[in-house]
Amino acid sequence: xxxxxxxxxxxxxxxxxxxxxxxxxxxxxxxxxxxxxxxxxxxxxxxxxxxxxxxxxxxxxxxxxxxxxxxxxxxxxxxxxxxxxxxxxxxxxxxxxxxxxxxxxxxxxxxxxxxxxxxxxxxxxxxxxxxxxxxxxxxxxxxxxxxxxxxxxxxxxxxxxxxxxxxxxxxxxxxxxxxxxxxxxxxxxxxxxxxxxxxxxxxxxxxxxxxxxxxxxxxxxxxxxxxxxxxxxxxxxxxxxxxxxxxxxxxxxxxxxxxxxxxxxxxxxxxxxxxxxxxxxxxxxxxxxxxxxxxxxxxxxxxxxxxxxxxxxxxxxxxxxxxxxxxxxxxxxxxxxxxxxxxxxxxxxxxxxxxxxxxxxxxxxxxxxxxxxxxxxxxxxxxxxxxxxxxxxxxxxxxxxxxxxxxxxxxxxxxxxxxxxxxxxxxxxxxxxxxxxxxxxxxxxxxxxxxxxxxxxxxxxxxxxxxxxxxxxxxxxxxxxxxxxxxxxxxxxxxxxxxxxxxxxxxxxxxxxxxxxxxxxxxxxxxxxx
Amino acid sequence: xxxxxxxxxxxxxxxxxxxxxxxxxxxxxxxxxxxxxxxxxxxxxxxxxxxxxxxxxxxxxxxxxxxxxxxxxxxxxxxxxxxxxxxxxxxxxxxxxxxxxxxxxxxxxxxxxxxxxxxxxxxxxxxxxxxxxxxxxxxxxxxxxxxxxxxxxxxxxxxxxxxxxxxxxxxxxxxxxxxxxxxxxxxxxxxxxxxxxxxxxxxxxxxxxxxxxxxxxxxxxxxxxxxxxxxxxxxxxxxxxxxxxxxxxxxxxxxxxxxxxxxxxxxxxxxxxxxxxxxxxxxxxxxxxxxxxxx
Numbered sequence: 001x002x003x004x005x006x007x008x009x010x011x012x013x014x015x016x017x018x019x020x021x022x023x024x025x026x027x028x029x030x031x032x033x034x035x036x037x038x039x040x041x042x043x044x045x046x047x048x049x050x051x052x053x054x055x056x057x058x059x060x061x062x063x064x065x066x067x068x069x070x071x072x073x074x075x076x077x078x079x080x081x082x083x084x085x086x087x088x089x090x091x092x093x094x095x096x097x098x099x100x101x102x103x104x105x106x107x108x109x110x111x112x113x114x115x116x117x118x119x120x121x122x123x124x125x126x127x128x129x130x131x132x133x134x135x136x137x138x139x140x141x142x143x144x145x146x147x148x149x150x151x152x153x154x155x156x157x158x159x160x161x162x163x164x165x166x167x168x169x170x171x172x173x174x175x176x177x178x179x180x181x182x183x184x185x186x187x188x189x190x191x192x193x194x195x196x197x198x199x200x201x202x203x204x205x206x207x208x209x210x211x212x213x214x215x216x217x218x219x220x221x222x223x224x225x226x227x228x229x230x231x232x233x234x235x236x237x238x239x240x241x242x243x244x245x246x247x248x249x250x251x252x253x254x255x256x257x258x259x260x261x262x263x264x265x266x267x268x269x270x271x272x273x274x275x276x277x278x279x280x281x282x283x284x285x286x287x288x289x290x291x292x293x294x295x296x297x298x299x300x301x302x303x304x305x306x307x308x309x310x311x312x313x314x315x316x317x318x319x320x321x322x323x324x325x326x327x328x329x330x331x332x333x334x335x336x337x338x339x340x341x342x343x344x345x346x347x348x349x350x351x352x353x354x355x356x357x358x359x360x361x362x363x364x365x366x367x368x369x370x371x372x373x374x375x376x377x378x379x380x381x382x383x384x385x386x387x388x389x390x391x392x393x394x395x396x397x398x399x400x401x402x403x404x405x406x407x408x409x410x411x412x413x414x415x416x417x418x419x420x421x422x423x424x425x426x427x428x429x430x431x432x433x434x435x436x437x438x439x440x441x442x443x444x445x446x447x448x449x450x451x452x453x454x455x456x457x458x459x460x461x462x463x464x465x466x467x468x469x470x471x472x473x474x475x476x477x478x479x480x481x482x483x484x485x486x487x488x489x490x491x492x493x494x495x496x497x498x499x500x501x502x503x504x505x506x507x508x509x510x511x512x513x514x515x516x517x518x519x520x521x522x523x524x525x526x527x528x529x530x
Numbered sequence: 531x532x533x534x535x536x537x538x539x540x541x542x543x544x545x546x547x548x549x550x551x552x553x554x555x556x557x558x559x560x561x562x563x564x565x566x567x568x569x570x571x572x573x574x575x576x577x578x579x580x581x582x583x584x585x586x587x588x589x590x591x592x593x594x595x596x597x598x599x600x601x602x603x604x605x606x607x608x609x610x611x612x613x614x615x616x617x618x619x620x621x622x623x624x625x626x627x628x629x630x631x632x633x634x635x636x637x638x639x640x641x642x643x644x645x646x647x648x649x650x651x652x653x654x655x656x657x658x659x660x661x662x663x664x665x666x667x668x669x670x671x672x673x674x675x676x677x678x679x680x681x682x683x684x685x686x687x688x689x690x691x692x693x694x695x696x697x698x699x700x701x702x703x704x705x706x707x708x709x710x711x712x713x714x715x716x717x718x719x720x721x722x723x724x725x726x727x728x729x730x731x732x733x734x735x736x737x738x739x740x741x742x743x744x745x746x747x748x749x750x751x752x753x754x755x756x757x758x759x760x761x762x763x764x765x766x767x768x769x770x771x772x773x774x775x776x777x778x779x780x781x782x783x784x785x786x787x788x789x790x791x792x793x794x795x796x797x798x799x800x801x802x803x804x805x806x807x808x809x810x811x812x813x814x815x816x817x818x819x820x821x822x823x824x825x
Contacts, residue, residue, distance in 0.1 A: 015543050023543035104538045107610035110590075114547035121555040125562075156562035164558060170621045178613035182606060212621045216628025223765065226565050228679075228755035231632055231765075234650065235669035236679045237758035239640035246628055518538060 034091030041083030102185025129154030199264025262399025274341030347421030351402030362390030383443025434468030732778030
């Protein structure tokens with residue numbers, strides 16, 4: 001007890017040295033580690049996409065052999081999803097949720113540290129496969145058998161890396177649930193929670209329900225390969241398609257695991273810069289929950305061409321369409337929040353508005369693909385690549401980046417360079433559209449995905465796409481520069497940082513002391529989110 | 531029980547998370563080496579990781595128990611643990627759901643399709659009959675003994691050892707509840723005896739399961755390698771048996787702690803958490819008994 005009390009008395013008493021990070025039980029430090037790790041992996045995965053775009057710059061084989069190209073495609077996806085996007089979302093959650101609900105830390109701080117430290121080790125397992133006999137996974141991030149089972153020595157490490165990442169995610173999710181349900185300050189009722197917190201509770205439930213299923217699926221891959229089981233082998237009575245069902249039962253909720261935290265972020269940003277309370281708070285909560293619930297009943301829309309019974313095709317088509325309803329509610333509410341607001345367009349707001357436009361574009365192409373008969377045309381073409389990259393890059397990543405700009409002054413105590421921030425936004429926005437928009441055209445024209453060479457008719461658009469890709473990659477260096485510059489100094493941020501900001505986190509100093517809310521604040525309607 | 535300052539408990543920096551990460555990492559590296567055929571070196575790495583994991587469990591739980599006994603936990607910490615344990619169990623349920631899903635998918639869809647409800651049957655294995663339990667696999671209808679899978683002589687009937695095991699696990703669910711009642715009444719002797727009975731029943735279940743596995747492998751030719759019946763059978767019962775072993779070990783630790791008098795009538799979350807886990811293992815078994823053995 002004595003030490004705990006000591007911590008409370010000396011608010012900025014921090015552990016020092018490497019031990020501060022290795023043994024941390026502090027949500028802010030762990031949040032920082034998550035965010036830094038995510039940024040590093042964003043560049044690792046990004047470098048792989050640069051290899052892909054360099055190879056596709058011209059038709060014919062240029063720089064890498066097809067096997068390595070396939071590894072690039074596969075590992076790019078795994079790194080971006082599990083190494084960049086999810087950790088970035090968890091990093092924001094770690095930093096912000098305790099401060100938003102008036103808690104001193106996460107509910108289970110030691111487990112919190114373990115869920116972070118698993119990540120670098122899990123990616124060591126995954127990336128070490130590049131140096132093994134048979135190379136890195138090259139059968140696509142979806143790991144479909146029997147193709148993935150042809151992988152050499154890398155297979156067990158691919159499977160174990162997925163297990164390891166699953167352990168990390170489940171621990172993180174349990175922690176978020178325990179924190180929000182148990183650590184809210186007095187008066188912080190559920191319907192006063194900031195929407196970012198709501199988005200994260202719902203995401204946490206998705207994680208707990210989806211990740212173990214993936215773990216089970218990859219375990220069956222492992223036993224099929226090494227222990228003679230026949231889960232995915234028709235000759236033994238199993239079915240390779242069964243893996244696809246198991247995988248996408250995880251995989252579709254995973255899409256919402258990625259996107260909901262980003263939605264949560266922009267639900268914080270838009271009211272702040274529109275200087276109006278969020279329109280339709282309650283409907284936002286229910287819409288988010290509905291999206292999450294429905295996400296468990298749509299998985300087979302990833303498999304329309306696999307030969308399912310017609311009933312299945314129809315069911316999954318209608319279920320998929322129905323997700324557009326709650327998503328539409330959210331988009332409507334964000335727009336209605338801005339309606340007649342006194343808006344200003346600082347970098348976070350630009351990113352949030354970027355999400356509204358470009359995520360919706362990805363959403364619309366998603367609706368197109370949800371229609372079973374036409375999906376037969378789009379399946380496995382660049383149209384699909386265009387769709388999910390619109391959702392992920394200017395949707396999720398822009399949302400997370402908006403969050404970084406939004407909270408960076410709170411974290412560091414310094415304002416970031418607004419000019420550079422705007423430059424980052426505009427160069428990213430322009431290049432991301434050059435990068436992904438033409439993929440719709442070449443996809444509809446029939447260019448297949450995951451192939452290192454293509455017919456010459458696609459050459460012009462591919463060259464343009466690659467240029468957009470390189471420009472987008474370079475633009476992200478601006479982000480690194482902004483972050484480093486902001487950490488090192490700059491105009492001092494006020495506690496509230498933004499004129500229109502409301503909520504507990506903005507009542508704390510910028511930067512907040514090492515331990516915050518060691519005595520719980522009293523929350524009323526006036527001090528809750530706006 | 532709570533400190534004077536706002537009543538929050540935040541643990542000091544701890545080395546256990548990184549030890550746990552390293553332990554799991556070492557096990558994964560070693561396990562991968564063994565699977566890839568570097569068995570002699572791999573098993574040492576795997577063993578080292580396993581020892582580190584035991585060290586982790588010992589050390590981490592020792593810290594938590596010490597903190598608890600020192601009275602540093604308040605009711606809020608207790609509730610956090612409850613949230614944590616219950617959602618951990620839910621994640622375990624979803625893990626089993628993947629294998630139950632595989633069982634239902636093969637029984638309801640893939641085996642009937644292979645047996646004639648789809649063109650696969652016509653083109654690949656026209657002589658394959660869809661029956662459950664699936665004693666012979668599709669490729670045996672062509673390859674015969676050359677098949678990569680082994681034909682099953684006979685499957686394990688529900689109303690033998692499995693039924694006995696059902697009775698054992700259900701009784702152990704009752705005995706752990708009697709232990710809980712004794713604990714709540716402050717009757718430590720009753721608590722220890724009922725717990726000991728639960729632990730004994732748990733390990734007896736595992737023992738019978740091991741005998742049954744031996745019988746399946748040696749007399750019935752029911753193995754992991756006997757097509758999708760063997761695959762689903764051993765994965766479901768195997769992971770369940772592993773969880774029973776874990777649960778019984780956890781109960782054993784709780785028994786020792788009860789004998790030392792760690793629990794009071796009002797403060798005994800560790801007992802309850804393990805009891806929840808035990809009931810979860812019990813319920814999964816009921817699913818197994820019905821869907822794997824019985825119908």
